[in-house]
Amino acid sequence: MPLGKVISTILIATICNCSYAQTKTIQIKKGESWYGGAVTEGQQMPLKDGYSFNLFANTGGNQAAPLLLSTSGRYIWSDEPFKFSVHGDALEISNATAPVELDSLGHNLKDAFTNAAKKHFPAKGKLPDTLLIAKPQYNTWIELVYNQNQTDILKYANAILSNGFPAGVLMIDDNWADYYGRFDFRKDRFENATAMVDSLHKMGFKVMLWISPFISPDTEVFRDLLSKKLLLMKDSINPAILTWWNGYSAVMDFTNPAAKEWFTGRLDYMVHTYHLDGFKLDAGDADFYPADAISYAKATPNDHSRLWGEIGLHYALNEYRAMWKMAGEPLVQRLRDKQHTWVDLQKLIPHITLAGLLGYNFTCPDMIGGGEYGSFIGRDKLDEELVVRSAQCSALMPMMQFSVAPWRVLSKEHFAIVKQTVAIREKYTPYILQLAKASATSGAPIVRSMEYEFPGQGFVDVKSQFMLGDKYLVAPVMAKDGTQTVVLPKGTWKSDKGEIVKGPKTITQTVPLDRLPVYELVR
Template identity: 50%
Template sequence: MKKNRYLSIFLVSIVLLTVCRTASGQHKSEIPVLAGERWWGAYTALGAAMPFEAADRSYRLGADNLQNQSAPFLVSSLGRYIWSDAPFTFRFDGRKFLIDSPVGDVRAVKAGKTLREAVILGKNARFRSNGQTPPEGFFSRPQYNTWIELQYDQSQEAIERYADDILAHGFPAGILMVDDNWQRYYGNFDFKAERFPDPKAMVDRLHAKGFNVMLWISPFVSPDSPEFRELQSKGFLIKQKGTNKAAIIPWWNGYSACYDLTNPAAFAHLQRQLERMQREYGVDGFKFDAGDTYFYDPATQDYHDKNARAVDHLQRWGELGNRFPYNEYRAAWGLQGSPLVQRLADKNHSWEALQQLVPEMINAGILGYPYTCPDMVGGGQVADFSAEAQERLDQDLIVRSAQLHALMPMMQFSVAPWRVLDAEHLGYCREAAKLHEKMAPYLLETAAQAAKTGEPMVRSMEYMYPNKGFWDCRDQYMLGAKYLVAPVVTDEGKRTVRLPRGTWVDDQGKRFKGPLVMEISVPLGRIPYYELKR
């Protein structure tokens, strides 16, 4: 559907249904659900629960990002959207949204008649895409992250061996992400000399083999380090409430101080450190981790910006990434329409976790983050791939995960398939990586469309085929407007495929006329997908 058609129907009517203000200045709104209306949005991590069902809990958008992207943006199957310029708290009781906002009334806006119209018109009204995409390599080649294989034992020798093994086992070179503990300590941006005797030479050799190189970083600073003392003296760290002392914040790697990115001078200082890394070592970019809102609490911390909220610090972390084309994020607030690479939160090695990937990718796109990777092939939890867990490893699951990644905007390996798989399963993973390469021209075309129009790359069936009974379809999706992908996400080796109206040709060349519902058996070496011909 053309953009000008959307604009022609953008006669927005605002429906304010019930609003009252509490004595504390909070604004409470009730937005009833219309007959047959279903809603998506708010949190990427809630994708598997979409559309929203009644829940006996409140969601605090300003305080918890559920380890992934979040936004004050909800959209409905009947063309309405909910937006706020500030984070709010909400509950859904099955009949209405109960919204508590600190800054003003929250309204439901009538933008069109379908989920697709609500998404596109809501985005165009609130956050337009800037026309830029991440570098081509994110879409055209696999990514490789050293986390599962090396954990905190990063070294020049091990990283180069990992890269050599990728090529030796017939996988294409791609973007190589060096994960945590390459640096001397947090807040320092030099390689550990005892583990990296010549990091510049390492990066040069990786480049010569066809890899781009990214480094894991965080905004945290190890206490009692030279960098800590310098940054504290300059006022570049988040402070304890009411003091000039740096706040010491607990996170998964212990207790650390943290850059105050609401301070323009601190922001610029950190940017200069990263640019220096690029000049000295030739690295292409950075994996920006640990920006989650739950680390930041204006009630106990002071910021340079006296009005800063937790989400503001997370947004500044994202703005830093916009200075570096090669970037990756797992947590995000704001900046929809920017060329920021996102990843789903770490998943465990299970079929249940695999089933979460499609709906979460759909929800990320709805929120305005189209350039997203579905975590790591087989899962991103170290314990699942330890020597002790080897007997519980499901090789079929790793193959099905790789196949799903192959027909997503991006795919990322971490556990080395050649270490944990037999020859047959390894071959299927290699084929999945090559299928992703084969799909690269279409992925790049779809990414360019997302940058221009704001439409997601991964789209729900309800998004593309509204009011046709697809609202509860969570295990297949449209990749752009051309391909329907029906991955196997259970251990049964079969699935139901629901084809909408049209002529479809599958990955084996077979032709089908929709609408059609069919049960298919899927051998391990196949991922079913269907191209729309007309």
């Protein structure tokens, strides 16, 4: 190894192995671009002059990691969160409370990722439940919102099948219990939850249940957990009461092994009593945890988010929306809720490709048509073309998830196209499963940015297409007028229409609503 590279690899780590709030500046090389930090910032990548983000107590409402990667093969890593900013041709790392490593051994973005993953988040050789990949997922959120109930859940499941969709994983969302921390179905809405789950199983579904780490205050469970000191505390007597999207709650302190044992015990009880198959583990954002809260063992807000991630390792059928430093694990990640807008649709590719660069490979785009339920309130009619293009965008990503019922909101013509996207996915499913199995061992992203797969060919700012493995270039349309520009790298490509195209080539076209452009690299 050249001496210069050895020095550049260890220099910052050596200098920063001291007290607190370290600040270091890395000179950005000519033509070098940087990516990383938080998935929800993907549309702003690569980092531009004036950009700044602080990872402390902030995962951006999605997945994050203390990792930055460059197109010249360098990466920056620290075991703790830090702030990073770009000022001209300088990348400044500040507020670092742990050593910061700059590795310069690679030559391109793929090298930077491979080197970082091997050292800091190696793949564990395990997969989440592959039904999440093999078949579409269905979530009850948009159809039922807070009115989760046995009758309507069974209606939703029956409608999935009667409308010609295959059974897969069905997720029962929030408000199935009397309160947070009560691990039993509420009797006023679920007269026999076990029978409901058994019925769903007979239809061919596996069943997941929404949970969070929050505990409703002034309840029997809350008082019991408080007496046992299993909650995060404000002081020696009072619990920390956190503000989140559903109000005010206490929260489990998973730095305490007894708290983790109690919580997983309640989840196991739910599995055994109601025959559930797994859990959608929501919340857990570092943003919700006060930095001055008192815990059993010393922990930052980011540490609490990571500990929430460890809960899911007990269940092969899992899903997270917020995560810190749990790359390489068999955990399913979902992109955060998107609004029912074209602007948010255009974020899916830069977000999911950045998730892959941060090591979160088993990732699901948001619910088709959008999962931010507020954008559906008061709408007499959805943008049907947006739902169709959203389904196409998800079709060849690692997973696809329905929530709003396409048979309810779409015309016969548009509904048929959405069903067609499911058929397209079925064609590629064996390859997607092959990539997932390989990723579990190698850590390589399933969905890849163009710059990752084709370094140095001018793809640094391309955010409207992605590579599925190293074989298929997927270019879903994300503009209402159907226009798009596809940039093909060097090589010979075969389009979904059977055309042979020699790259490099830029194709500007108007794509009919029933087409998902895919280009196969044939040589």
